[in-house]
Amino acid sequence: MSSSFDAIVIGAGAAGLFCAAQAGQRGLRVLLIDHAERVAEKIRISGGGRCNFTNRELDPRAPQRHYLGENPHFCRSALARYTPADFIALVDLHGIAWHEKHKGQLFCDGPSQQIIDLLLAECADGHVERWQPCAVQSVAFDADAGRYRLQTARGQVEAPQLVIATGGLAIPQIGATDFGWRIAAQFGLKTIAPRPALVPLTFGGQAWAPYAQLAGLALPVAISTGTGKARMRFDEDLLFTHRGLSGPAILQISTYWQPGTALTLDFAPGTDVQARLTEAKRDSRKRVANELATLVPSRLADAWTGEDPGLQRPINEAADKSLAQLAERISRWSLVPEGTEGYKKAEVTAGGVDTRELSSQTLEAARQPGLFFIGETVDVTGWLGGYNFQWAWASAHACAQALQAG
Structure with missing residues (x-):
């Protein structure tokens, strides 16, 4: 019964x-x-x-x-x-x-x-x-x-x-x-x-190898995806992992991210990076990585300048084009995730x-x-x-x- x-x-x-x-x-x-x-x-x-x-x-x-x-x-x-x-x-x-x-x-x-x-x-x-x-x-x-x-x-x-x-x-x-x-x-x-939503994102292949060594590094960023009315942006903390990116910034944007589309990251939100590097070139003889470390964590500065021989020198000796490319990368780093960490995460x-x-x-x-x-x-x-x-x-x-x- x-x-x-x-x-x-x-x-x-x-x-x-x-x-x-x-x-x-x-x-x-x-x-x-x-x-x-x-x-x-x-x-x-x-x-x-x-x-x-x-x-x-x-x-x-x-x-x-x-x-x-x-x-x-x-x-x-x-x-x-x-x-x-x-x-x-x-x-x-x-x-x-x-x-x-x-x-x-x-x-x-x-x-x-x-x-x-x-x-x-x-x-x-x-x-x-x-x-x-x-x-x-x-x-x-x-x-x-x-x-x-x-x-x-x-x-x-x-x-x-x-x-x-x-x-x-x-x-x-x-x-x-x-x-x-x-x-x-x-x-x-x-x-x-x-x-899966509110989930870490992964990046595969050799392209991610230089950044896998940054696992554990956290910093505040502005992150966005989409275009026009569908564009979404968050100002939150980002975390590098061995397999990709996590932290509140990534969890938030993951809900709006569509497979195959890019994310855009600003690692120095609110800062005119081009102007700061131009000023440093005029006034400083420190290495590019040291000057960049005033804007982003030193581990990230070392990783980025380490990829370009033209940036592994005092900033007053660096080419304007190289510094402009570096500024663009810091302010508008565009990358396409491979996928997510799935329902488990x-x-x-x-x-x-x-x-x-x-x-x-x-x-x-x-x-x-x-x-x-x-x-x-x-x-x-x-x-x-x-x-x-x-x-x-x-x-x-x-x-x-x-x-x-x-």
């Missing part, structure tokens, strides 16, 4: 836990199911173990500025109705100390387990029943009864409303799967092809359930009554810095408010 609930939520990550808690606190009988051994592993490892749980720079009047998708305006309704201030108030209510680190990014002072404990406490307040670990073996919809019937490792359960909060493919080592998109396909919903998955299939008010499938998709399963991808967690909270809240009792 089936156990019956008002709503079943599959996926005990940020969105699933919050949705179950909010619905339970509204008086609904909620079952939360997850296949993983540990709850909310992605929250636990996020933000270097401190959980960057939201971003206070998100503008509720134009939240789509920080999100990407086939329809970036889709996220406006949910994000306007549950704002960073709302989640901050909940964090404060639970006595969790936090701090602002950079550009509105909010982190716990202590371990990210505090956010998991908050969500579990909220679920407990809503009398949410949680089955974990518990695999969902099949999902079926009885149109006559208007109920979803699930076969699980703990038996059959049913409910008139089913919420899919199983995330994307990022970080498969902690249990990420494509379950949510398989359910979408089962019920005829379209998806936008998934791809990606923080999130771009793409997902096509937002044209869903209500922006409730996250319910337009053509499949009682079926909801929230969080990372949906084609809404935020910037680095707490925006994806805020989408998890906001989409979960919008869904929970739409769920009905009995």
Whole structure:
């Protein structure tokens, strides 16, 4: 015999836990199911173990500025109705100390387990029943009864409303799967092809060899990709790795980068490098690398001047053409990534359930009554810095408010 609930939520990550808690606190009988051994592993490892749980720079009047998708305006309704201030108030209510680190990014002072404990406490307040670990073996919809019937490792359960909060493919080592998109396909919903996002980029072959030795070097840059209205630029820190580039600048631009297209890097943003080198040539007898090291880290200066014999001399002896080429390279270094580090190193998955299939008010499938998709399963991808967690909270809240009792 089936156990019956008002709503079943599959996926005990940020969105699933919050949705179950909010619905339970509204008086609904909620079952939360997850296949993983540990709850909310992605929250636990996020933000270097401190959980960057939201971003206070998100503008509720134009939240789509920080999100990407086939329809970036889709996220406006949910994000306007549950704002960073709302989640901050909940964090404060639970006595969790936090701090602002950079550009509105909010982190716990202590371990990210505090956010998991908050969500579990909220679920407990809503009398949410949680089955974990518990695999969902099949999902079926009885149109006559208007109920979803699930076969699980703990038996059959049913409910008139089913919420899919199983995330994307990022970080498969902690249990990420494509379950949510398989359910979408089962019920005829379209998806936008998934791809790794907020992910390091790789550069192959001998061309990268001189820069592989710079692994571990970090510096602030301006980075851009695309042209015209599609051009995107970020001012963030860059990190050289053995295989390519990482750091916040690369993670941010990776979501907008298209395979085969170039990135443009400015290693001295706000500086007229040509003028600085021309001035140094007039006034200095130091080697080019030493003068360049006043603008960029010395390891980078040595790597660039080491490639050109014409730059391995005092700057007053260097040719104007060589210095001009060096200035251009520092200000507008154009390079084409080979690819990404893939889902294993990606923080999130771009793409997902096509937002044209869903209500922006409730996250319910337009053509499949009682079926909801929230969080990372949906084609809404935020910037680095707490925006994806805020989408998890906001989409979960919008869904929970739409769920009905009995």
